[in-house]
Amino acid sequence: MADNANIALKAGTSTLPAYTENARLRFATGTLLYLAQGLAQGLFFVAIPSWLAVNGQPVGAIGSFIAAISLPWSLKFFIGAVVDRYAFLPMGRRRAWLVGAQACLIISLIAFAIRSPLPSELATIIIFGAVLSAMTAVQDVALDAMIIDLTPKNELGKINAFMLGGKSVGMAGGAALVGYFLEYQSFPIAMIATACLFSIPAFAAILIRERPGEKLFPWNEGQTSVQSRDAKPDAWWPVLRETFRVLLRRDPLLIIGLCVFYGMHQGIIEATLPAFAAQEMQWGETRYSSLAGIGYLISSAGLLLVGGWVTDKIGPATLGYWTSGIVAGVIAIFIFVALASTTDLFFSSWYLFYTLIVSGFYLCMVTLGMRVCEEHVAATSYALMMGSMALGMMLGAGSAGLLDQIGGYAALLTAAIVTILSSAAMGLGLSPATGGPVRAPGLVSEPPPR
Template identity: 30%
Template sequence: MKLNSRVSSLSERSGIRYFTFIALYFAEGLPMGILFIGIPAWMAMNNKTVTEIGAFDVACAMPWTFKFFIAPMMDRYTFLPMGRKRPWVIICQTGLFLSLLVMASIKDPLNHLSLLIAGGFFVSIFGAAQDAATDGLAVDNIPPEEQARANAFMGGARMIGSSFALALSTWLLERYNFFVSTAAIGIMVGLITLVPILIREHQEERLFPWSEGQATKSNNEIQVNSWIEMYRSLYAAFSLKNAFLLALLLFLSQGSYNYFEKLLPIFAVKVTGWTHIYYSNAFAVADLTGGIAGILLGGWLLERFGMKRMIYIYFSFICAQALLLSFLKLYWTNTTYLYSYIVVYRWVNAFAKIGVFAIAMQCCSKRVSASQFTFYMTIGAVGSMVGAALISPVKNNFSWEISFIFFAIMMVICAINLRALNIEKLEQQIEGLEDCNKIRNE
């Protein structure tokens, strides 16, 4: 009990909440930096084909579509004396750490692409599970008035983690080898696992399984104890028209982003003549500065001017950027132009993601927080996988100019979808469903 009294909980202080989720989303971004950016650029630099790079991208994106299968397990089964989601966060974070060490052990990965693809798939399984658990922890413990700012912190931390891992792993890969590069990221993930181990959800809960403590009354009240009850709650939530529109927005926006961001390293290496190291460093700088800007400004802009208005602006700006890149072929080999382009794009992209994710968190029921938020994120992951899969057929049949115009059209469709979404109505409907469940349980 002496140890428990010295350790703060998520429910007590906003500072503890922000610190915890910044750390966990930073950890989530670490493997993303090497899997989704660093390794594809490295493969392009070593003359791997667009199809081979696309296969790796799809393998890394695919496990993120499986999150909806594990999230209901997290809602249904947990060890309440240690919190609703904290036990799962600890387990998944540990699995992410170990899977990165396993991937690091692959010898000569460029000549054993099947093993490299399998390794990326294995790491992404635990990355997706850690994301589902952390998302559920966030929905359960972040009050509505903090969600826009918290999403800015979380999204910014993930970008900073991704950029940091990208820069560090690329440097280690060039100076040493694949094992050192990947293992270093794994060790960092392992160290961050100490955060959920030492910080509880509520003060009266156990810090460790053998510690003294008990489940909170509030968690006991919202805990779903049957699969029928869970699926009834999920069906009611997702049968709403605006819930469908929100899921569609995540599918379209994440698919669009991943399509474009998988084209960029191939474009930079094969057209502009960059090395994978230079591209990785440029992207790292873009994500680092974009992440910091997201933390400082992302939440404030959403609170000050409104979510939908700001996301419209972001979508419009990204669309204009894509058209500009398509039409200014004369500047494609200009390093300064492309470098500046990537930095500006990643800034605006960070703000847009923060806004859409904040809407998704705001429109979730606490009873099935992991499942509902994960469903939204899974739909986004399916979109990402589809976006990555589009690279090969589009680039093999169309010019770079047309490929970029496709991205601009995608962003226009995202804006039209956002226009049809009624956020306020969806929030009211979710609150009504929770009230009905309380009455039924009484």
């Protein structure tokens, strides 16, 4: 593998198969690139909120930061439209976007390290966080579009489990390691360490072509594939027309509603739990970030071992109903038990179980979204669905301060129960082709999703 990589970098003529040629390579590439994405998200969704909480920032301030970094994700529709419309086709429809976004994210992390803001400089932290989040959102849109373009439909449940497993491992590393550097080293070291860690799995985008015969780099030999040329729209109107044709159907609209409510749930939880750990239990950022890292690793193991199989076997909609009900139950237990009196052991055990179950719900959601997309506008349509989740996160995190004033942690967690159940309720109207078990290709003729 190392010899192949060296040949690829020097000559641009890799002996590695292209993404479309090998199922194992598809799983490995998706996992590695989602691992890189998880590292960045562990930084700004876990490590920095915990760092702010430990340094005295209130729930409202943490919620403002989370709302700000969610903003680029709510604009994924526009990012997706650009990714669908423009491409350097000799490198494939999506890969140039992937490589460019990753380079910009590394540069942004280095700039963040040089500026090194204090916890009290919330405006500066929000600006840098939003920039980092925007670069991660571009990578996410391009990668998801590439997965939808090039992965057989019957592999989507399994590859999503692998990718989310990789993302969970990345978030574990980003949360735990960056939390450690923030507490025991310095802010610049934490950012440089994140940039170095991110660059390792991101290297997969440089070495793997989308289709055979394409260029690794702009200056190498290679040519545009017929499939990429035929799929790329030549104007804005076809992108928008086809996107709304795909989305203005019953199943996609229900999935958009599902994503909004799930995003609201996550926005409330991401603002609440770091503050509870720091201000009620007197935990430092390393302790909470380490717990989050363990939770992501457990979630990763669950997704990789059984997540994809269960999703394909019983269908993402059914699994979503079960996981949302369990999530609501464990949050209710927290309200009645932990808010009155809790211990480190109870909080840690509760958090790990919650993280495992909610990751199953997230797997259901992304699988449903990919099932209803079509290749030629995959970036735009899927980005709009997942961008609606970010919009929900903004609404949920933005409401955290008001909910805290109304009823403290009890009000916050009650709102988290309502939103996760509302999200699952959106799946009740999905067609069997979208929400049901996967069918072996060629065995059963299914109607298209509504």
